[in-house]
Amino acid sequence: MKLNERSVAHYATCNSPPDKTGFLWKKGERNPSYHRRWCVLKGNMLFYFEERESREPVGVIVMEGCTVELCDSESEEFAFAVRFDCARARVYKLAADTQVAMESWVKALSRATFDYMRLLVRELERQLEEAQQLSQQSKNKPKKHMTQGGGGGGGGGGRLKPVLSGPPTLQGPQVPPSVSPEEGFLSLGVPGKENGVSWNKPAGLVNGEGGVSGQVWETEGQGDSARPPPIPPRRKTPGGSLESPVSPETGCFSKLHDWYGREVAELRVEWLQSQ
Amino acid sequence: MRFNEKELVFLSRQPSERAAELGMKGPKKGDVMKRRLVKLIVNFLFYFRTDEEEPIGALLLEQCRVEREDNMAFSIAFLDEAERKYLFECDSQEQCLEWIDAIVKASYEFMRKNLVFYRTEIHRLTGKDPLEQYGISDETRFQVNSGFPPLPPPPT
Numbered sequence: 033m034k035l036n037e038r039s040v041a042h043y044a045t046c047n048s049p050p051d052k053t054g055f056l057w058k059k060g061e062r063n064p065s066y067h068r069r070w071c072v073l074k075g076n077m078l079f080y081f082e083e084r085e086s087r088e089p090v091g092v093i094v095m096e097g098c099t100v101e102l103c104d105s106e107s108e109e110f111a112f113a114v115r116f117d118c119a120r121a122r123v124y125k126l127a128a129d130t131q132v133a134m135e136s137w138v139k140a141l142s143r144a145t146f147d148y149m150r151l152l153v154r155e156l157e158r159q160l161e162e163a164q165q166l167s168q169q170s171k172n173k174p175k176k177h178m179t180q181g182g183g184g185g186g187g188g189g190g191r192l193k194p195v196l197s198g199p200p201t202l203q204g205p206q207v208p209p210s211v212s213p214e215e216g217f218l219s220l221g222v223p224g225k226e227n228g229v230s231w232n233k234p235a236g237l238v239n240g241e242g243g244v245s246g247q248v249w250e251t252e253g254q255g256d257s258a259r260p261p262p263i264p265p266r267r268k269t270p271g272g273s274l275e276s277p278v279s280p281e282t283g284c285f286s287k288l289h290d291w292y293g294r295e296v297a298e299l300r301v302e303w304l305q306s307q
Numbered sequence: 308m309r310f311n312e313k314e315l316v317f318l319s320r321q322p323s324e325r326a327a328e329l330g331m332k333g334p335k336k337g338d339v340m341k342r343r344l345v346k347l348i349v350n351f352l353f354y355f356r357t358d359e360e361e362p363i364g365a366l367l368l369e370q371c372r373v374e375r376e377d378n379m380a381f382s383i384a385f386l387d388e389a390e391r392k393y394l395f396e397c398d399s400q401e402q403c404l405e406w407i408d409a410i411v412k413a414s415y416e417f418m419r420k421n422l423v424f425y426r427t428e429i430h431r432l433t434g435k436d437p438l439e440q441y442g443i444s445d446e447t448r449f450q451v452n453s454g455f456p457p458l459p460p461p462p463t
Contacts (some may be wrong), residue, residue: 033316039385041354043369046386049448050417061309075341075351075369091309096318096349118317143443146349149418156425156437163432285412 042073044079044089050228051075054082054133057108061124066108066127076146091126095144100136114141148286213288312392319346319362327435328357334384340396345391350413352383357393363417379403383410400416423428 052073058080069080069090076096081091083141098116105111110126112134114122129132322344322442331343343363344355346359350369353362355370370386379400382403387398429437438444 033312033362035310035315036366036385037310037389039370040310042368042387043310043367044387046369046370049419049450051446051448058314075419077367078367089308090414093311094318097314097321114450116311116314116317119312121314121317122311124311146415146418147414149422152441153422153425156422156429159362159437160425160429160432163429167432 040092041088043077044081044092045075045087048074051144052137054137055129056080056137057127057129060121066125066297073144076144076150078141078144096146097139100138100141102134112138152236315351315365316361317380318348319355319365320360325406327397327402327406329398329406330380330394332394332396334388334391334393336422340394345395347409347413350415352413354411356435368410368413369416371410371414372409375403375407381407385434400451423449427451427458 045226050072052071056069056071057067058071059066069082070079070084070086072079072089073095076094078093078095080091080093081089093114097118098114100112100114103111103113103125105125105127108125110127110129110131110133111127113123113125115121126137128137168303316442321434326344328342329345330340331345332338334338342357344357346353346355346362350367352366352368354364354366355362368383372384372386372389374384374392374395375393377383379397379402380394381397382394383401384390385393386407395406399407426437429435436444438449443449
């Protein structure tokens, strides 16, 4: 069976962080004696090199569908084995130099499957959702004009998600579906073409800093939970009159728009300062 | 480079994340588009002749770039030889997008970066490190600054 060997070998030596490295004794595939190998574990791939400085691995063991167990060896003191489930499968016999090293390797190799990582990621994803919901609840105090409610700028209550590469060159970065001022804004990530995630930690506002009229409206207008913001209270004019300079009944939309925008911007500054 | 071929073939028979008959063209100059059964399992893409049980080959999906090529086609290229592209033709635009998405997410590196992100966020919101309970909080691969060239190993 073919394998993209050159690229697999490149993966072994590229700068992605290894899960574990160290010297291990490896029993030969044909030759029964043990050879000292420099081992590099990356994800579910255990690479072994002749020397630490070697540019290319001698080989790789794909750590899927196997169990790692301690074993007795006549010649090696701290031996363990990687045993595969399939029929007529081979057993890789390895040995460390110390008890501590052996235990550390056995632990690392037992967790070297793709599924382990996937489960861990899903678990943390769930924990993050919980933490975000709790955080959202504690911040949902009634505010005059910041009618974000639980919906924020769209369903989901202001969840932060890494900006996924998605279909990388087809469209721009996928903006997280809901963004609310409480959580901060993710700046638009650069779409990563490689199959890794590129995201930016919350830094700056997507819709611009507060104070630009209409911006906050637009955020609120998006998504499922959009509803028109309540009419701001009437404000006393310098002359003492209760009539606002621009009443909601004004026919001039841009004036009204600006007036609302200013009002909201001021409240926003107040709110930010109170945090 | 040696690899445990038999075990990899066994892996190719396991339930897949996604499988379909697609057109596939290799990266070499003479390669032509052929109909293949393509299976995505963990971070490997296996490809079979449509009537055969043993895969022709496997692609490890780490350090690769997936790109939309056309309306219903995508390509996979590996970072060490970016000009050599494997081309895949789908039956619909939707299928094409689904495959691209699935492949992008099928790498260990992708998951690792997500993990670091979630860990950081959970810590920010709760003050707690979620990896502590698993006893893996010190592992290099889960640190926030991982992904940069590794530091020289400490002297043994």
